[in-house]
Amino acid sequence: MLLSKLSLEKFRNYKSASLTFGEGLNFLIGNNAQGKTNLLEAIFYLCHLSSPRTSNDNDLILFGSEEAKVYGEVKTELGTYELEVVIPEKGRKKASVDGIVQSRYTDFQGHLTCVYFSPDDLKLVKGGPSERRRFMDLEISQVNPYYRHALNQYNKVLFQRNNLLKEGNFDPELLDVFSQQLVEAGSLIIEKRSSMLTRLNLLSKLLQRRLTELKESLSLKYEPSFPIEGDVKNAFHKALKEAFPEEKNKGYTLIGPHRDDFSMYIDDIDVRTYGSQGQQRTVVLALKLAELEFLKSESGEYPILLLDDVFSEIDDIRRRKLFEIVRQNRVQTFISTANPKDLEDIVGEQKRVFEIKRGCAGVKHDATFG
Ligand SMILES: Nc1ncnc2c1ncn2[C@@H]1O[C@H](COP(=O)(O)OP(=O)(O)O)[C@@H](O)[C@H]1O
Ligand SMILES: [Mg+2]
Structure with a gap:
């Protein structure tokens, strides 16, 4: 291109x-x-x-x-x-x-x-989970229009659902409708993020090795906000049900892709908190180059x-x-x-x-x- x-x-x-x-x-x-x-x-x-x-x-x-x-x-x-x-x-x-x-x-x-890399991107490693969610969203959105739709849909429903939960005295049927929509859009997001990270894990592992002359092995792992075994939609429904008393109490949605993160490890060290400055920089570079390969593999x-x-x-x-x-x-x-x-x-x-x-x-x- x-x-x-x-x-x-x-x-x-x-x-x-x-x-x-x-x-x-x-x-x-x-x-x-x-x-x-x-x-x-x-x-x-x-x-x-x-x-x-x-x-x-x-x-x-x-x-x-x-x-x-x-x-x-x-x-x-x-x-x-x-x-x-x-x-x-x-x-x-x-x-x-x-x-x-x-x-x-x-x-x-x-x-x-495009892949964009600026000094601000160190936040990808050192910053909070929202930085890493933004990273995943920007990458997948570039090559997948369905993902962009799902993301827009999800944010809309999340907003409505939060408003409803905030009201306190709400119609449970309406909450069910929102929960259903949240699970529909959210599950697609989770599946895409999960498969993107599986690819990115392999790619960035190779790149980190190349950048450090085989000295360091990097692993990325998707960290969804609830345990997923088997079908994503079922797991999401189940987790929402379990979270309901606390959600009602707090007045907002506690689980879903808006709470996702991914981890980055070099050997047994969590680079987000314990990586040296040099390691963190190299990891960002490896991630950016992995993005390049990811976009190539998705779009040709x-x-x-x-x-x-x-x-x-x-x-x-x-x-x-x-x-x-x-x-x-x-x-x-x-x-x-x-x-x-x-x-x-x-x-x-x-x-x-x-x-x-x-x-x-x-x-x-x-x-x-x-
Ligand atoms: N909307 C705007 N209209 C006019 N000038 C702007 C606007 N936004 C930023 N600038 C100017 O752009 C300059 C910064 O440009 P930037 O591309 O960040 O510089 P650099 O070459 O250091 O990367 C500043 O002088 C700033 O005042
Ligand atoms: Mg500048």
Whole structure:
């Protein structure tokens, strides 16, 4: 998969910019606060229709403007697509594929897939369970529209069910209806998360070994909020029944995928709490590279890779391994850095370099070195 062109209009600090990207490594070089992350954020937005760093779309519109626009040309094995999103200050955003506005956002998502890696992703290991749920959701959603529907459905029902439980004096039949819907949508989510983690466990184990020169063995394990043996729906129903007295007492839903987590172990050590800083960083990298493989296995094509400011944080050995993997699989990669020195030791790679300055992006050079 290839993002060949990107245009921004009134997006963050970009008034107007058009870029043509290369197949290999695309470097975004510039001082702090010039617009490197903004540019990667725009690319991420074309994949997910959401930003990795804000839940308020209005933050994305250039200060003082009425709407932002992001356009991208995507080349895949199935053909070329033109994706465009218009984000107005008021009202619903418009997402179109090849000029046709998609009434359901889920029909837009998935045309461009990406793996995004920023220093914030350390939260994936060190943060609370919600970080890991978000990780699972973003990944599965990219390749599975049913999952996106189920997730929307689940959140809606969860909200209604919680409101009902909060009321105290409620109609038990209505609660049954909500519980039934919760189990329907929730079971699909649980099944997909579980099978994704089985794959991710194998992939990240291999990658962690590769990144640590066979020294470390990583294991991931899905941790659902209730014990599952046999049929997921039956187990969910049973667990809801058992939780009912406490739920009634507390006034909200205590079990279900909104309480899921997954664990990460190196040998017998829980990396979330006891891993060293170095181990935690390597685990995040292994997870991100495993994501790349997961998305490839699900969709048949490698996604694009966005590395925001993490380049200088990765040591030489892991950097070399990273390039090896990216090159072997011809993954189009975007790397932002404030340090032009980062480029010096990259030889033999096809790279294109953009200079980012106050919301303007220009090609600095485009060549294969080495
Ligand atoms: N909606 C917006 N309109 C205009 N400028 C913005 C908007 N949001 C953020 N900025 C500006 O973008 C700059 C930060 O850009 P960013 O891409 O995070 O920088 P970096 O190059 O360090 O990654 C800041 O100067 C900030 O003021
Ligand atoms: Mg930045």
